[in-house]
Amino acid sequence: MLSLLYDTGARVQELVDLKVGDITLNDTVTVLLTGKGGKSRIVPVMTPTGELIRHYISGSGLTSPVYSRYPLFTNRSNKQLTRAGVTYILKKYAQQAQFHGIEGITGEITPHWLRHSKAMHLLQSGVNLVYIRDLLGHSDISTTEIYARADEKMKRKALTEAYDSPANEELPPWKQNKDLLDWLKSL
Template sequence: MNPTCFARYMSKYLTEYLPGIQGVSYNTIASKRDAYILLLKYLDDTQNIKAEDVDIPLLSRETIIKYLEWLEKSRGSSVSTRNIRLAAIKSLFSYIQTQTPDYIYQCQQILSIPRKKEPGHTLEYLTVEGIKSVLNAVETSSRTGLRDLTLLSLMYDSAARVQEIADLSVNDFRAEKPSTLRLTGKGSKTRIVPLMSTTSDLVSKYISIYHPSYRGEYNVPLFSNRKKEKLTRAGIAYILKKYVKIAREKQPDLIPEIVSPHGLRHSKSMHMLQAGVPLIYIRDFLGHSEISTTEIYARCDSEQKRKAIENTCPSITKSETPMWQKDTSLLGWLQSL
């Protein structure tokens, strides 16, 4: 069977162009690959077109739009996920139009598909007391409990992305004071973040129990499951969800409805901001490339806004109750209007 043009270009894009020319990370390639797998599944399920028969002429602008609608309606994907899948398709067709001029018009038609506007959402994060509640829910009398407490404490203290935690090796941790953690983020960029002494001591104890024979080898996963394989994103989310549920049962007022691994990153960022750490330092701590990305925390911190306004603006509102409020008949008349 001869490969179609689409199969050939997609293969070269994923295996040669992205890793070799653009130098993107494996996780970025995997995300794009998943979008293409879903597109092929959509064509098979809805139009009975097998993957080996899919070619560029079949992938019209209308087909891609229907695929995006299918993602939302049939798979229940969010608008954000829809836009991520669209971006992956656009990047592929942007590459295809540079490789063959035969389909340049069709490629430009697909590239003109607009992103769908995402609904606004509030930034979910835990208070300091909420973080303590989740950590206190971990029973540390077992090996697994020690691992989970170390994992959650490190996620919060380092404000790491969940994939950065999953990818940690034992040699990424430095126990010597001042203790640090090396994180590898988006685009394979690394950064060094400081750790609190209590977190550092906890990680050291964990390593002594889980990696007693470690002698400085590289690529030894810091956190692993029962099969000795490194924890996945889903595995980490499952661990957090378990203790969030326990904490919510004990102190429901402290735990928001939704708490995700990324929520611990948001929580640490907000707590740093509330403690007076400048945004530019928080940006570097989080590994953001632009300060505008970090500014979302300043916009969400209503308590800090209130304090800033109180410190800079004089209070001119009278605190005493106006005398006319004692006239119940007047109040009754006004309320009846």
């Protein structure tokens, strides 16, 4: 469930609304997400996530067409999983990861954090903002631009690719003269 949430960049509500029939298990596994305003989009998933989904559907006994309108993810009571349920599961596994020393996971993790992370990872990989917009299901590119805040790594890469720095990386001779530097500091 968490892999699918990240890989598709789905909103948490889109995830909990998924039905078994919204998953297409061809060579490329795709997911039909229905977002705000009832707009639908088809999102392909990466091969490892596709394999997880195949195993989940098979292992849960959901392969028969009879289950096509059945919720893909359910809780212990076999009812459709809720947004709060997804958040609970995410926080539970985040705590386990922290316990095992995985860095970069805060206690404030939310399902939206995964959506934002997916958008940023795509942006850092050089994916065009228009494709990111389509993946996230935004109707306007300006909404997607909220995710497009460059991080330090992206800024440094852009600057180094833009031009050669006029600064010489070698220290000038006077910077290597410790006595001169000490005398200047004493002034």
